[in-house]
Amino acid sequence: MNLVQINVWLDVIFVALYIFVLLFLIFHFTLFVTTGRFRKAFVEGNWPTHDERPPATPKALHAVHMCSMIILGFTGMYLRFPFFYGGRVAMRNTHYVFMVIVSVVLIWRVWYAFFSKHRDWQEFAIRKKDVQSALGVLAYYGYFSNNKPHVAKYNVLQKMSYFLFLIMMFAQMFTGLALVKSSLLMGVSPSYLIIGWWSGAIGGQALTLWYARTIHYILNWLFIIMTTVHLYLAATVDVPCALDFFGIREMKVADGHGHDETPAKETEPAIAPQTA
Numbered sequence: 001m002n003l004v005q006i007n008v009w010l011d012v013i014f015v016a017l018y019i020f021v022l023l024f025l026i027f028h029f030t031l032f033v034t035t036g037r038f039r040k041a042f043v044e045g046n047w048p049t050h051d052e053r054p055p056a057t058p059k060a061l062h063a064v065h066m067c068s069m070i071i072l073g074f075t076g077m078y079l080r081f082p083f084f085y086g087g088r089v090a091m092r093n094t095h096y097v098f099m100v101i102v103s104v105v106l107i108w109r110v111w112y113a114f115f116s117k118h119r120d121w122q123e124f125a126i127r128k129k130d131v132q133s134a135l136g137v138l139a140y141y142g143y144f145s146n147n148k149p150h151v152a153k154y155n156v157l158q159k160m161s162y163f164l165f166l167i168m169m170f171a172q173m174f175t176g177l178a179l180v181k182s183s184l185l186m187g188v189s190p191s192y193l194i195i196g197w198w199s200g201a202i203g204g205q206a207l208t209l210w211y212a213r214t215i216h217y218i219l220n221w222l223f224i225i226m227t228t229v230h231l232y233l234a235a236t237v238d239v240p241c242a243l244d245f246f247g248i249r250e251m252k253v254a255d256g257h258g259h260d261e262t263p264a265k266e267t268e269p270a271i272a273p274q275t276a
Helices: 003-034 037-043 056-080 088-115 128-132 134-141 156-178 190-196 205-234 239-245
Strands: none
Touching: 003 037, 003 205, 056 088, 056 205, 056 239, 088 156, 128 134, 128 156, 134 156, 156 190, 156 205, 190 205, 205 239
16 A cells, blocks of 8 residues: 555545544434433533632633644644645645644643642642542443542543643644744754654655654544544533633632632632533
8 A cells, every 4th residue: 555545544534533423422412412411501500510710821721722723723634635725825824823822832831730830730640549430430421320420620531631632732743843844943944853864764754754744644633533522522511611711701619609709819729620
């Protein structure tokens, strides 16, 4: 099988996979309605409770990151499948701009988690009690149980997905920069700095670029799938928290008050935004 055939098969596989994911989410939403959870949440207003609102900095970074990832997914797909004429240069430049934004936001968020005054990396650590709650969380989201285990700010599925997302983001940054051939630093391109000087060891620069482009393309599809699922869960499981994260509407906290009574402070850790 040659490289062109591999590219075609990747297109077919991921389009089919995405259609399957969409069909599964439609089925999952049907269960959301028929089991009564939709009525309890959207009609009766029975949403998950939170002791405090999320701090401002992670909320802002989350909103910028999410919007940027959507734009990157769209422009990346256009570069792969130019579905209208004359937009390639604009789409590529837009892709580069938001690549920089996402990279800065990612580095900022990692710094915030580990080195800032309000570092929160421990909230994402997967501990023994998280692993023990995994089956219960799966049973809840799979509609086999109405009891959702709560052992930390984020459940174990969220922690695992965030950890995977972090690894994928750094891999996407690496492969994305490896594809930039423009001379940006002292006449040298990021592509040459990352892969050009050693690519001969694995078949030459053209083949190495194909590897980088293929990995980048696969990761782009995985991000699109993960973002779709994340948006679906945010729009069904805990809408008040999702709206708060994007600065649209402040959610009420456990004591019944929102911004008017007790605004959140950066010095106080946030509790349990169950949006995914």
